[in-house]
Structure formats: C-alpha cells, structure tokens
Amino acid sequence: MKYSLNLAHLYGDLLNTYGDIGNILALRYYAKQMDTNLKVDIISLNQEFNPEKYDIAFFGGGQDYEQMIVSKDIQSKKEALTKYIHDGGPMLAICGGYQLLGQYYIGADGQKIEGIHALDHYTESQDNNRFIGDIVIKNEETNQEYHGFENHNGVTYLGKNERPLGTVVSGHGNNGKDKTEGAIFKNTYCSYFHGPILARNGELAKRILITALQRKYPDADLSKQQALEIKPTY
Ligand code: GLN
Numbered sequence: 001m002k003y004s005l006n007l008a009h010l011y012g013d014l015l016n017t018y019g020d021i022g023n024i025l026a027l028r029y030y031a032k033q034m035d036t037n038l039k040v041d042i043i044s045l046n047q048e049f050n051p052e053k054y055d056i057a058f059f060g061g062g063q064d065y066e067q068m069i070v071s072k073d074i075q076s077k078k079e080a081l082t083k084y085i086h087d088g089g090p091m092l093a094i095c096g097g098y099q100l101l102g103q104y105y106i107g108a109d110g111q112k113i114e115g116i117h118a119l120d121h122y123t124e125s126q127d128n129n130r131f132i133g134d135i136v137i138k139n140e141e142t143n144q145e146y147h148g149f150e151n152h153n154g155v156t157y158l159g160k161n162e163r164p165l166g167t168v169v170s171g172h173g174n175n176g177k178d179k180t181e182g183a184i185f186k187n188t189y190c191s192y193f194h195g196p197i198l199a200r201n202g203e204l205a206k207r208i209l210i211t212a213l214q215r216k217y218p219d220a221d222l223s224k225q226q227a228l229e230i231k232p233t234y
Contacts, residue, residue: 003036003220005212008049010059010081010097011070012042018149020060020094022196023205027056030205034225036213045069049077051084055212061095061194064107064153071113074100078116085118090211091188094197098183098190099123099154108153119185120159121174129153135171135193137164137181145169146201148193156192158183165191187211202230 009024024040031038038056043049049057062070074081085091085101099105102121105113110125132151139146146166155175158164164174165182173181173192182191189204191197198205206228213222 001032001035001037003034003213003217005031005036005038005055005209005216006053007038007040007056007058008043008054009040010049010057011044012060013044014066014070015060015062015096017061017063017095018151018194018196020194020196023058023060023092023094023198026196026198026202026205027209030202030228030230031209033228034209034213036209045073049080049084051080051087051089054084054089055216056208057081057084057089057091059091059093059097059101061097063096064109064111064113067096067100067105067107067113068111071100071115074116075114078118081116082118085186085188088186088215090208090215092198092208093188093190094194095152095192098192099156101188101190102156102159105154119183119188119190120162121156121183122159123154123156125153126155131172131176131192133171135173135181136169137166137171137173138169139166142203144201144203146193146197146204148191148195148197148200150192151194152192161185165189206230
C-alpha cells in the first residue's frame, strides 16, 4: 500500500467496553480503501507514548475501576499526550477516555478520578442514574448525523476552546441539559458513543484518516482518498 499510518491504542487492554476496539477495525477498513496500511500498537501501563511516532491515537471507554487505574498511570504520559493533542494530532476518545482527557471525573462512588487537563471539560456524577440508550446527534459544521449508543453515569460540561461533536437530536448527550454531545478540540474528537462510533459513522472515520494522511504526507495528492464514498452500514 502506498501510505502507512501508526495508531496508538491507549490502554487498549484495559479500556474497551462495548467493542470500542471496533473503531480500530473501522479505521483499518476505510484506510485500506484509501491505499493506507494501519499499524496498531497498544500503549498501556508503564509504557511510553511517543507523540512523534503516532499519526492517530484511540482511547476507549471503561468502567470506573479501570479508569482509576489508568488515571494514575496516565499522569506520566500527560505531557506527551497534551503535546500531541495541542499540535493537532488526530485522536478519538470515547466515554471513559473522553473523561480522562479533561480535568477530572467524579466516579459513581464519589471518588475523584484525575484527568490530564489536556482539554478543559470536567465530568460530575449523577445520583443513581445512568444515561443509557440510542442516541442521534447532528454535527452543525458538516450537517452529518451520527448514530450511536450511550451508557454513562458521568455528566460532562465543555470548557473553553471546545465545541460539541454534535447537537442532540434524541438521547442524552454530555449532561442531559445543554443538548451537546461529545467534544472537538483541534483534531481530537470525543464522544460518549459506543456502538462503536466509527463502525456506524464512517464519515467521521474518513475525516480522521484524511487529517492523519494530510499531516504525514503534506505533499501527496489525496484526491482519491477525499473522494471515497462512505455508504451507511446501519
Ligand atoms: N465509567 C464512566 C461512566 O460511567 C464511563 C463509562 C463508559 O466508558 N462506558 O460515566
């Protein structure tokens, strides 16, 4: 294949609820159609994240127990991940991963789980309730609708420089109040969607792959890649 991208699957052995790993399979499926090989490394506890090496990072969701373990370890990768995100590295973070990129997450037992403050959102907990069910949002910039399934206790409030991934059409979203779902900061996309999000929303997978290819191969003619037609798979 003509192109090659390196993907870091952050804590892929710990955070992978509801088949979040399917996001990587979807990326690989579309990458192949873009003449691109996707090489995946799991970067987990006590392993270094090298922001120069990776073209895409994926951070899945998890339960509070795993999130607490990751929260401690990820502080040693905080600087490298923040650099990667602020330099415009493409990243997808789902649910627990989304929460950990922000300031903090208050778990269901009231314990504070520290994030890495790379993004400004924060996540509180709700009493004896979870947001569970199908969800549909609309991305205001592209007019694309994204479909997924949410299951979270955390209620997230966006911070400065963040815009939502979409406006809630049906379902709960970030906090059930302000109609926002997920977050976008530079080329980092965050969402509560499982399902997995990229398997059901190929346009978003395409956007992430095109960004990664443009960053790595700034002089390449990517018109064929940009013309790739995404057919709904749901
Ligand atoms: N434990 C977090 C919450 O309940 C994240 C859940 C998830 O990743 N599905 O909000």
